[in-house]
Amino acid sequence: MLQRLITSREVLLLGAIAVLLALIATRFPAFVAPSNLADVFNDTSPLILLAIGQMIVILTKCIDLSVAANLALTGMVVSMLNLAFPGVPVAVILLVAVVLGALMGAFNGILVWKLDIPPIVVTLGTMTIYRGIIFLISDGKWVNSHEMSAAFKAFPRFEFLGLPMLSWTAILVVLVFTIVMSRTTLGRAAYAVGGNPHAATYTGIDVGRTQFWAFTISGALAGLTGYLWVSRYAVAYVDIAGGFELDVVAACVIGGISIAGGIGSVGGALLGALFLGVIKNALPVINVSPFWQLAISGGAIIIAVAVNARASRTKGRIILKSAEHAA
Numbered sequence: 001m002l003q004r005l006i007t008s009r010e011v012l013l014l015g016a017i018a019v020l021l022a023l024i025a026t027r028f029p030a031f032v033a034p035s036n037l038a039d040v041f042n043d044t045s046p047l048i049l050l051a052i053g054q055m056i057v058i059l060t061k062c063i064d065l066s067v068a069a070n071l072a073l074t075g076m077v078v079s080m081l082n083l084a085f086p087g088v089p090v091a092v093i094l095l096v097a098v099v100l101g102a103l104m105g106a107f108n109g110i111l112v113w114k115l116d117i118p119p120i121v122v123t124l125g126t127m128t129i130y131r132g133i134i135f136l137i138s139d140g141k142w143v144n145s146h147e148m149s150a151a152f153k154a155f156p157r158f159e160f161l162g163l164p165m166l167s168w169t170a171i172l173v174v175l176v177f178t179i180v181m182s183r184t185t186l187g188r189a190a191y192a193v194g195g196n197p198h199a200a201t202y203t204g205i206d207v208g209r210t211q212f213w214a215f216t217i218s219g220a221l222a223g224l225t226g227y228l229w230v231s232r233y234a235v236a237y238v239d240i241a242g243g244f245e246l247d248v249v250a251a252c253v254i255g256g257i258s259i260a261g262g263i264g265s266v267g268g269a270l271l272g273a274l275f276l277g278v279i280k281n282a283l284p285v286i287n288v289s290p291f292w293q294l295a296i297s298g299g300a301i302i303i304a305v306a307v308n309a310r311a312s313r314t315k316g317r318i319i320l321k322s323a324e325h326a327a
Contacts, residue, residue, distance in 0.1 A: 044277030074226030101223015194261025
């Protein structure tokens with residue numbers, strides 16, 4: 001039991017983050033101060049939110065490349081809503097963001113489920129469509145800080161027990177989806193669909209419907225993040241979060257979520273996002289070139305994929321050896 005715990009992907013990743021922080025502290029001790037670590041967590045919160053949604057999609061043998069475009073479109077819509085009606089309560093803005101994001105995710109899910117189109121093709125297409133819609137509705141213009149209401153910008157910055165609401169939102173989503181993935185029928189169905197779709201069908205699980213709900217949840221979280229993003233940075237424009245979908249997939253891969261589906265956890269997605277968050281916040285501080293930052297991030301992804309592949313091979317060999325001994 002203890003050996004299994006020590007060798008688990010989450011514990012190893014937690015150890016890697018601790019080693020990384022220790023190395024950074026030798027060059028820049030202030031980086032590991034509690035207040036700075038809280039800031040790093042807050043900066044990483046949007047990535048955590050999107051990584052959890054992406055994790056659920058990947059578990060079902062799919063991938064969602066439209067999450068950043070979903071975030072950008074939702075952020076633009078709610079910022080334009082706030083511009084037109086400054087008195088609309090933040091609770092309504094949040095509801096609009098989540099529902100709009102969920103609808104865009106559901107659109108992906110419908111295409112994958114009913115038309116049987118490969119998820120990577122569907123989400124590449126919708127990624128472009130959502131970016132195009134942003135340009136059409138905004139005419140390429142920005143919504144700036146002075147055009148947003150004070151209440152709209154204040155929500156993600158409001159502090160409770162020393163942490164901003166953006167961080168608390170990420171913590172709440174982590175707790176909720178830890179329970180959803182381990183204690184509900186939907187969570188177990190996602191693992192079953194990704195692990196063995198044929199066996200899942202024989203047990204009465206609707207594979208397409210499960211994938212549809214995975215895309216819808218991912219879209220809802222992207223919509224929520226869209227509002228939090230534009231209100232925190234107080235700006236909305238066409239290319240907001242451009243390329244961020246690659247960071248989201250990278251966080252999942254580093255966190256041990258298998259691209260083949262069926263393997264992964266909310267804790268893994270959280271730690272994968274934090275690992276990337278520490279790297280992205282630390283490298284500029286210790287004066288590492290932006291080109292090396294990209295190379296280091298890419299290297300971390302390749303190492304993570306290699307570790308995942310090796311872990312899968314080891315598992316198979318153990319089963320075969322056990323079978324030989326049993327014979």
